[in-house]
Amino acid sequence: MLILCISILLQLAAAALAFLKVRRLKNTLAWLMICIAFLLMALRRLITLVHAVQSDVEGINLSAETVGLLISCLLVGGGWLMGRVFERLSIQQEELQRTLDQRIEAEAQLKKNDGLLRQMGRIAHVGGWEFDPFTGKGSWTAEVARIHDLDPKDETSMEKGLSFYQGKSRILIDQAVEEAIKFGKPYDLELELVTAKGVRKWVRTIGRPKMKADEVVMVRGTFQDITEHKEAEERIRQVTKRQEELSDIIEKSEQPVGVGYPDGRLGLCNAAFCTLTGYSMEELRVIDWNEVLTPPEWKDREQAALRGLSESGKPVRYRKEYLHKDGRRVPIEMLVHVCKDPAGAVQFYYAFITDITERLAAENALLLSEKRFEDIALSSGDWVWECDAEGRFIFAAGEVAQITGYQPEEIVGMQVFELKDEEEAERFGPIFREFTLEKKTMLELETQIVSKNGRRVYLLTNAVPVFNDEGELLGYRGVDKDITEKKHKDEELRKYREHLEELVEVRAAELENLNRFSHTILETAPMGIVTFRSDGQCESVNKHMAKLVGESREQLLARNLHDFLDGGASAFPRLAQSCLDSGESQRETVSLTTPGGKEVVIFVRFARFVVDEQPHLMLMANNVTERIRSEKALRASSLKLQASNRELEAFSYSVSHDLRSPLRSIDGFSQALLEDYGEVLDKEGQDYLQRIRAAAQRMGGLINDLLQLSRISRWQLENRTVDLGELALQALSSLQEQDPERVVEMVIGKDLAVEGDPRLLRLVMENLINNAWKFSRNTDKAKIEVGTARNDSLDRPHADLAGNRKIIYVKDNGVGFDMAYADKLFGAFQRLHSLSEFEGTGIGLATVIRAVQRQGGLVWAEGQVGAGASLYLTLET
Amino acid sequence: MENSTVILLVEDNPDDVKLTLRAFEKNNISNELVVVRDGAEALAYLFAEGEYADRELKDLPGLVLLDLNLPKIDGHEVLRRIRADERTKFLPVVILTTSTEESDLVQSYTNGCNSYVQKPVDFQQFSDAIRQLGLYWVVLNRRPSIQS
Structure with missing residues (x-):
């Protein structure tokens, strides 16, 4: 069991070792596989271990496991060894690789550097060169060859390199090279050379001798084309020089020059500017040109001018005034330029300023003088003009419109002959040509034009020729005076003089006649x-x-x-x-x-x-002896006449009063007798009394008529328009009233008005109408006409007498009269009929004739027994 | 007819006086007719002077018939004085004359006569005239009271 566990641990350690290798070594795959193999083995052991634990420890093949453990140990040991070997190999390989990489990198760098060098050399016209001072052999870079306008592939040498220098440059380079070779003295020269293509170039050549044991073995250097640089430098030098000159000029210039910024600061200003403004340079540096130097009324104008300048960029020229430090105003003319930055903003203005005080004075004087001449010319009532050599007007002023009818602008451009009629143009043409040919002054030249409205205008021309600098005639400049009126007056005067002369002749003749005539008059x-x-x-x-x-x-x-x-x-x-x-x-x-x-x-x-x-x-x-005598006689008889007139007046007055009284008594008492004692008287006695009464009344009538007649001569006459027709009508009406039974046809014509005395005419018409009424009493269809007669209807003597005066007639168809007695008709108390036929006093027509004659008129009668009578009358007017 | 009204006749011609009286009579004008023979007497009567001094001044005649051609003071002067006196200025005065002279007419009217009548020769006409005068001036005409 223990062995198993140790085996697992070992295998795991081997795997970890292998894994480490993976990380450290390049041979990753192999090591990874080893690592996995160990892991698998460790896993197999682990499974075995687990099986062993679970089933029984007895189930383990101890020997096998011990072998496995040994193998594992071997493996781990082997692996570790191998790892070491591999590691070692791997490090060596890496180093090799690194060196290789460095080489490659250095090469690339070199290559790059070389390229850069070349490129740089080309751009900067820089190249390198070297030569061996012993052999004279040399080499240069392509750029150096190019600078010399040579093919880079061609061989070169020291001698060749130096051969491009000439003159001073050759001396300098020869000396520098010699010193470099002899003493190892480096050099750095800027020289001029002439290339293979004959181009002059400036080059900078830097030489560095390479020493080896105190001996120059090689001279190396750089070579640069500095022509552009040289030129630029030259330019800069020149520009600088110019700038210096300019600023010197500006500084010394008598024209004030100043730079102003839009914010009111002043920049560069010259001495003249200081003089102009009265401020020192120091003061100018701190004052505001807009606030201090510019008078208020000019500010707006100036700003406007500057705005225009800023927009257009074109220099502006304007006049303004500067406020001098001492308070004076200085009239100036500014010529202002603008300087803008690339963005177009105004950087500053610079102005050339001219003090125009004197110029203004001169201008004013000139203006005044011009104005004076203009006033004189224009107020003269003349037409002032200028024309070119062809007679074309180029200027017209003054009374041009009044004289020619054309406005000045109409006249300008017109040819002088356009203003003339054919005849005058023909006359004036040669004159004008002669004047222009001989360049003569026109003095008191009489010309004519036809004005715009067709009026002929006479002009008196005075003009001087105008020349250019070469003395060629440009035209004429002159004045035309309108002398039309004077011309007319002269003409009138001439006519008048002629007329006078004529008159004098006539008059002399007349006088001669008159003299004769006077003499005759005097004599006769x-x-x-x-x-x-x-x-x-x-x-x-x-x-x-x-x-x-x-x-x-x-x-x-x-x-x-x-x-x-x-x-x-x-x-x-x-x-x-x-x-x-x-x-x-x-x-x-x-x-x-x-x-x-x-x-x-x-x-x-x-x-x-x-x-x-x-x-x-x-x-x-x-x-007047006779006249005096007759005047005396006349006066005496006039006195007598007056006396008798007075007597006559007294007489008629007494007649009027006293003569009728007895008649009234006779009549009155006869009547009384008849009335009171009528029955005592027999018929015959009564008849006698009646006759007494009739006689008395008749005498009363006679007296009345006579008084009437006598009064006619004494009445004061008036003169009025009197309608005789109206008077006739009144008389007829009155008669008709007294005798309403009678039927008489009355015809009263028209146009019967006359001028005369109303009372006398009434008397006339009453008498005439009474007669007509009376004498037509026994006529059937009695007719009384009143009218006007035509002169040619009358018999000769009366027609002649009446002349063209109005003739009025009163005509009846009564008993008429015998023309043999016509002249008796108008006498007082003359009667053509017995009283028993027609009553009457015989004074009526005498009254008529006197009344008419008193007014200067005429009366006449025409008649025929049994055929009526016509009484005609005319009055003076 | 107002019998009480006195008519003053100024007339120097006795024939005319008689004829005038006859005409009055013929026309049944029964007014008292006072006849004076000249202008002076006429004035004396009117202004109650001289032989008429005892006459009542206020008893003026209703009408004066005045001839122009009068002895002493003529008719024009009499008329003038009548008109000039406050007491008599409204007295109706009719000129009764033979004159037909215009000058007499004008002067009479200038002096202020009330009427101008020319005596015709024909008595019949004269009588007619008198009748009309009487009718008009005595009967129809009104005049302001002198006293007022």
């Missing part, structure tokens, strides 16, 4: 006319004067004012003097005795007139 005038000079000398005498005075003309011409007429002429000098003094004509009636001894009364007038600026006197004399 029915008055004496004498002219005197102001000193009294007689100058002219007409025929009538000679006749009036009774002396010859020659005698009179020898006289003067003072002794012109003897006697009674003392009034002449006085009148003459008043006339000369006052200039007003003087008149007087003078009685005098002529030299012939005749007593005459003359009416004299003195009038002053001027001939050749000398006052003259004219004496006009009318012999």
Whole structure:
């Protein structure tokens, strides 16, 4: 049993040993199998043991087990030994492998390094070389060959390597190589060489001599193409130099230059900038350009300009002002550039600043001067222009619109000939060509244009030629004055002058005629006319004067004012003097005795007139002797007439009052007698009384009519429009009322209005209508017509007398009259019928004719016995 | 007819006076007719002066028939004075005259006559005129009381 257990333990130990081997050795599979075999054996023993325990210990084959145990021990011992052997083998193998790996790795590294070296050499244009100083044999890397523009496969040598250097470089390299060989002195040179292809290159060659027992056995070195580097360096050097120059320039520049940051800081500024602003460099470093240097009103503008600059990146130029340290304002012009970072953000601005104080002053002066000239040019009422050599307008200003009707912008581009009509263009063309050819100044040139609205405009042109630097004519610059009005006035003046001349001629002729005419008038005038000079000398005498005075003309011409007429002429000098003094004509009636001894009364007038600026006197004399005489007579008879008129008035008044009273008594008492004592008287007595009464009444009627007649002459006349038809109608109506039984056809025409005195015309119409009424009493179908007659329907003398005046007639178809008695018709108390036939006083028509004549009219009658009568009348107007 | 009303006739022509009286009579106008022969007498009567001094001033005639052509003071002047006096200014005055002169007519109306009647030659017409005058001025016409 014990043996069994030990066997199991041994087998287990062997298995564990084998398992360890598995982990430690490479031969894993073999050891694993061994391990399993031991485990299986251990398991078999364990089963045996269990069987033994369970069944009986006696069942165990002790010997077999003891052999098993021995075998196991052997196995474990053998295994352990084998393990050791295997382990040993395995370690050796691993070492071998490791060495191999290291070799491979080193090779790869070497290879890699070589590649890198090559690559690096190619990229950095670096290569290596060596040569033997004794033999001169050498080698170089491919890159070195390439730098020399040689094929890397070609052989090389020291001599060959040095052959590419020339000049100074050759001297330097020869010296360095010699020293390296002789003294082992390393070198490091930058040299210029010319490659096999003739390209100049800069190279850096570093030489390291390899010593062996104080003797140089080999010279090795690196070789690098530093052309680019050299160039870059050169560039940098140049750039640096330029920058230095630039900053020197900027610093020394008189133009202020400054760098400003968006945050308001100032960067680099030059001395001029300091001068401009008045601040020192130190001060500028701490001030804010936007806050301190920029006046408030410019800030917005500047910011706007800078915004534009930031967006576009294009430099901006603008004007602003700086606030100088001392408070002054300095006008400046900024030229600002922007510098941006790659992201596009503004890094800083740099500005070139110009102090434009003087420029502004000059500009202002220029502006002022320009403005002055412009004002002068424009206020002159003229048209200011500029044209090219072909006459095309390139500028127009001033009163161009007023003068040409075109706006300045319309005119510009137009050719001067476009403004002219054909005739003027033809006239002006050669003139213009001549001017442009000879480059002459246009002085007071009269031209014409047709304005936009078709008006002809006369212009006075003044222009100077404009040249370029080469002296070629560019065009003209000038002023056009509108002289149309002046032209018209000149024309009018010319016409007027011509007209005047004509007039003068006509007038001279007229004067000649007038002179003759005056002379004739003077000679034939029915008055004496004498002219005197102001000193009294007689100058002219007409025929009538000679006749009036009774002396010859020659005698009179020898006289003067003072002794012109003897006697009674003392009034002449006085009148003459008043006339000369006052200039007003003087008149007087003078009685005098002529030299012939005749007593005459003359009416004299003195009038002053001027001939050749000398006052003259004219004496006009009318012999009024006869007139005075007849005037006296007339006055006397007029007085008589007035007296008789007054008597007549008194008479008619008394007639009116006193003449009728007795008649009334006669009539009244006859009536009383008839009434009171009628029965005492027989029929004949009564008849007598009736006759007395009738006679008295008739006489009353006569007196009335006579009074009427006499009054016509005394009435004050009025002048009005009177409708005679209306008056006729009234008269007829009144008659019809008195005699309602009568039937009379009344025809009253139209257009019967006349101008005249209403009372007289009433009287006229009443009388005429009364007559017509009366004399048509015995006619059947009596007819009374009132109307207007046409002139040509009348007989000759009356038609002539009536002329074109309105003719009115009153016509009846009564008894008429014999034309033989027509002239008796209108006399007072003239009657053509007996009283027993027709009552009446015979004054009616006398009244009519007087009433009509008083108004300047005419009356006439036409009639025929038994066929009626027509009474015609016309009034003055 | 109001018999009590006095009519004053101013007329110098006796024939005319007689004829006027006859006309009154013929027309049955029975009013008292006082006749004065000239203008002065007419005024004396009206203003109760001179020979009429004992007359009652307030008893004015109802109508004055006034001729124009009168001795001493003519009819125009009489009319003027009648109209000029407060007591008589409303007195009806009819001009009864032979005159047909326009000037007389105008002057009479200017002076304030109440009527102007031209005496016709024909008595019959005259009589008619008198009748109408009497009828109108004595019977129909009303006038303000002088006393008030």
